Amino acid sequence: MGTAPKSLLIAxxxxxxxxxxxxxxxxxxxxxxxxxxxxEALAYLEQNQVDTIFLDVFMPDKDGLETLLEIKRRFPHVRxxxxxxxxxxxxxxxxxxxxxxxxxxxxxxxxxxxxxxALVNPDTPRVKAG
Amino acid sequence: xxxxxFLSAHPGSGEDLRIVSGSKIQMLGLDAIKxxxxxxxxxxxxxxxxxxxxxxxxxxxxxDTFCDFGELSYFLLFRDLSVAEAQLKCAAVIQSVCRRLFGxxxxxxxxxxxxxxxxxxxxxxxxARARLDRALERDGREVIFSNKNxxxxxxxxxxxxxxxxxxxxxxxxxxxxxxxxxYRPLWDTARNVVLTYICHFLPDTxxxxxxxxxxFMAAEGEADQLTLDILAFRECLQRASQLxxxxxxxxxxxxxxxxxxxxxxxxxxxxxxxAPGSVExxxxxxxxxxxxxxxxxxxxxxxxxxxxxxxxxxVFCISEDDEGFHTRFRNTGxxxxxxxxxPGKPERQVIARMNALVRDARENAMESFALGISKRSxxxxxxxxxxxxxxxxxxxxxxADPKHAFVHVVxxxxxxxxxxxxxxxx
Numbered sequence: 001m002g003t004a005p006k007s008l009l010i011a012x013x014x015x016x017x018x019x020x021x022x023x024x025x026x027x028x029x030x031x032x033x034x035x036x037x038x039x040e041a042l043a044y045l046e047q048n049q050v051d052t053i054f055l056d057v058f059m060p061d062k063d064g065l066e067t068l069l070e071i072k073r074r075f076p077h078v079r080x081x082x083x084x085x086x087x088x089x090x091x092x093x094x095x096x097x098x099x100x101x102x103x104x105x106x107x108x109x110x111x112x113x114x115x116x117x118a119l120v121n122p123d124t125p126r127v128k129a130g
Numbered sequence: 131x132x133x134x135x136f137l138s139a140h141p142g143s144g145e146d147l148r149i150v151s152g153s154k155i156q157m158l159g160l161d162a163i164k165x166x167x168x169x170x171x172x173x174x175x176x177x178x179x180x181x182x183x184x185x186x187x188x189x190x191x192x193x194d195t196f197c198d199f200g201e202l203s204y205f206l207l208f209r210d211l212s213v214a215e216a217q218l219k220c221a222a223v224i225q226s227v228c229r230r231l232f233g234x235x236x237x238x239x240x241x242x243x244x245x246x247x248x249x250x251x252x253x254x255x256x257x258a259r260a261r262l263d264r265a266l267e268r269d270g271r272e273v274i275f276s277n278k279n280x281x282x283x284x285x286x287x288x289x290x291x292x293x294x295x296x297x298x299x300x301x302x303x304x305x306x307x308x309x310x311x312x313y314r315p316l317w318d319t320a321r322n323v324v325l326t327y328i329c330h331f332l333p334d335t336x337x338x339x340x341x342x343x344x345x346f347m348a349a350e351g352e353a354d355q356l357t358l359d360i361l362a363f364r365e366c367l368q369r370a371s372q373l374x375x376x377x378x379x380x381x382x383x384x385x386x387x388x389x390x391x392x393x394x395x396x397x398x399x400x401x402x403x404x405a406p407g408s409v410e411x412x413x414x415x416x417x418x419x420x421x422x423x424x425x426x427x428x429x430x431x432x433x434x435x436x437x438x439x440x441x442x443x444x445v446f447c448i449s450e451d452d453e454g455f456h457t458r459f460r461n462t463g464x465x466x467x468x469x470x471x472x473p474g475k476p477e478r479q480v481i482a483r484m485n486a487l488v489r490d491a492r493e494n495a496m497e498s499f500a501l502g503i504s505k506r507s508x509x510x511x512x513x514x515x516x517x518x519x520x521x522x523x524x525x526x527x528x529x530a531d532p533k534h535a536f537v538h539v540v541x542x543x544x545x546x547x548x549x550x551x552x553x554x555x556x
Binding site: 066 | 203319322476477478506509510511513514540541544
């Protein structure tokens with residue numbers, strides 16, 4: 001299925017998540033870059049054109065929600081997908097907060113490849129298996 | 131009557147031996163000794179002064195300054211010593227004198243360390259001030275009387291700033307007022323409310339240098355600690371009563387040093403503070419026990435900590451963030467485990483410690499809490515890790531608005547109004 005390659009940024013402090021997402025997205029033909037926290041992500045956005053950023057909530061130095069707010073203020077054209085798995089360990093639903101803060105999509109870890117692709121290409125209809 | 135017998139007949143004398151200390155200054159008050167000696171003071175005072183002078187001379191080094199400060203106090207100025215070292219010397223002096231006067235029961239004299247970490251000392255009489263002035267002049271030091279802004283101050287609030295010639299920038303001032311308290315909010319992240327407050331000494335009062343913030347304590351002796359614990363407990367009881375009268379139900383957490391709990395005689399004094407009554411009186415009081423040295427055997431924790439359950443259904447234990455021994459609190463009957471985070475530590479380390487804390491607490495069916503959360507991102511990571519209660523400037527700033535005094539949610543952390551102020555505070 002031919003979709004235009006996009007420039008994607010993965011912001012997560014977990015190396016395993018970085019590698020997994022990078023593999024899935026590059027397999028689909030997209031260009032990816034990786035940031036270890038919110039500050040690095042914002043620094044990257046200042047220098048590069050990015051279509052979509054995958055943003056983890058729990059990161060040191062600058063967390064995902066704070067980064068989300070700043071991206072929406074400074075780079076409104078960038079789509080932001082907020083993801084987390086840690087929220088379940090606590091008692092607070094961070095993904096609903098992310099939606100209130102203007103996230104274009106949310107993902108709960110562990111992330112499935114189909115969900116990931118659906119969020120990268122929101123206009124492409126999802127094909128149900130079977 | 132021998133001294134020991136006299137003391138047995140008068141347990142828990144009211145005022146404590148006062149120490150006013152600066153980073154290089156110690157002032158040893160004799161009030162408590164006088165009180166304990168009662169009518170015998172008149173004929174024993176010379177002996178007490180002699181003991182003190184002998185003990186002080188043993189601890190002095192060349193270049194240190196010492197004078198009889200009058201009004202039942204001594205003034206010591208130590209050169210080239212840290213606060214902790216100066217306090218240790220001071221504690222040794224007191225211990226030596228009390229042991230000579232009272233034998234083993236002299237250890238029970240409560241010592242209040244009024245200033246632990248400031249280069250200043252408060253004085254309230256011209257006579258005492260003049261003596262200090264002369265002592266400092268002999269030592270080649272500059273003495274400035276002023277308030278924090280450098281202006282003239284009323285007598286009751288007079289402060290003295292002591293400036294060493296070698297480090298003119300090292301100047302702090304403290305008020306001579308009595309210890310005051312501040313209540314810091316604990317955000318219950320499970321219920322999104324702030325209904326628990328931790329009692330702290332106000333940082334800019336005399337005791338504040340010793341016990342405010344996190345970690346709670348500087349290096350003081352345990353008897354010294356007892357006085358502070360009692361002050362905080364009294365304050366909490368009084369405030370809880372006021373809040374109940376106003377129809378508010380919040381939990382006030384009073385700091386309590388583990389040594390206070392362990393020393394039977396000290397504990398007797400402590401437990402005697404409130405008027406006799408039912409446990410109902412303490413239903414709005416939580417204890418935040420701290421001072422868990424790594425050398426304390428586990429069996430002692432199991433033996434001592436359950437004592438508190440007679441007072442409160444809320445017993446929290448707290449340690450420094452670099453003491454990874456939360457598993458020791460198994461079978462102690464406490465309700466929550468916490469850490470006091472040190473400012474300036476790498477955020478990744480802080481987050482890792484909080485994760486370990488939550489794991490240990492959950493394994494033992496306890497809640498977890500973290501004090502001194504200095505940044506919003508740390509707060510968010512703490513909530514994600516499952517920390518139940520949070521305290522720090524971020525939370526304080528968010529509940530400063532009366533509208534948010536009780537209800538508190540994650541979104542509140544991101545209100546623009548608080549943003550810059552929080553970061554500056556942190």
